[in-house]
Amino acid sequence: MSATWTAVLVASLGCYLLKLAGLSVPASWVEQPWVARVVDFVPAALLAALVAVQGLTSGNEIVVDGRLAGLAVAALALALRAPFIVVLVLAGAAGALVHVLSA
């Protein structure tokens, strides 16, 4: 089995078990103040890191290209409360425009 399939299956099963655990463990295990703290803030740290890695890196290098323009446009659209799909379309258009102009 390829590494990708292994990752897909292991992560899928793991994420399901995390959901099942929530319905199965005593509430007191999860409702410790510091557990709640970590769980409340992990998504912000990870999602922000993914924005940076997906938008600004290529392998081991920091790269500035159309993706950054896409992020800027997306941030503006999000600030103006545009729906998800509009945000993504605008970001894609900005990336494509930079690609065409720099070709």
Add this chain to the structure above:
Amino acid sequence: MLPDRAQTVRDAVGLGLAVGLYGVAFGAAADAAGLDVWQAVVLSAVMFTGASQFALVGVLGAGGSALAAVGSALLLGLRNTVYGVRLVPLLRPRGPMRRIGTAHWVIDETTALSLAAPDRGLARLAFLVGGAVLYLTWNATTVVGAMGAAALGGTARAALDAVVPAAFLALLWPRLGAGFAEPALQRRVALGGVVVALALTPFVPAGVQVIAAVVAVALAGRPRREVSA
């Protein structure tokens, strides 16, 4: 149908359809990361939790190891455990079979819908209707996105490359605003995550910097007195 029930169903269907359409972006991101349509479909059908799915394909697409990809997906999936704990008193899934079935749909959106419902009966209705609509739409649009992206040329590829980071930004954005608890601290932690990830990029294997960024959670400091929901 009673007005409350109609309203609950309307809200659940609306949110389910709107978020479900986002599956197009996931399918396209999976394809851009080198996954085939089947792998994208298994992720949407079995993992069924958007941020973790995006993280897995994001790390793999950046050239990261399977271990780093699985690790970041699991870290993001951790919040569903807490959602489950909050949902038990509302949904009261009796018996192991009910619990096994209910668990599959415990995600951001179904939790929000259930917690917002005016009583327990409506919470259960919101969970089931929202979960069903979202599950079906999300899986269908994943296939559309994955197959559509596979047929793209150069400029469209560049567009897709720009869509993936924007998708993560769109997932992050609501956490930084006034609708969320402690938005200023969320912003500080997010900024810390960016700094750690970029600082480590030249030195670690791809994907590892994403997992390392969880240390930024320390910037949130100690829990404030009682953190009950």
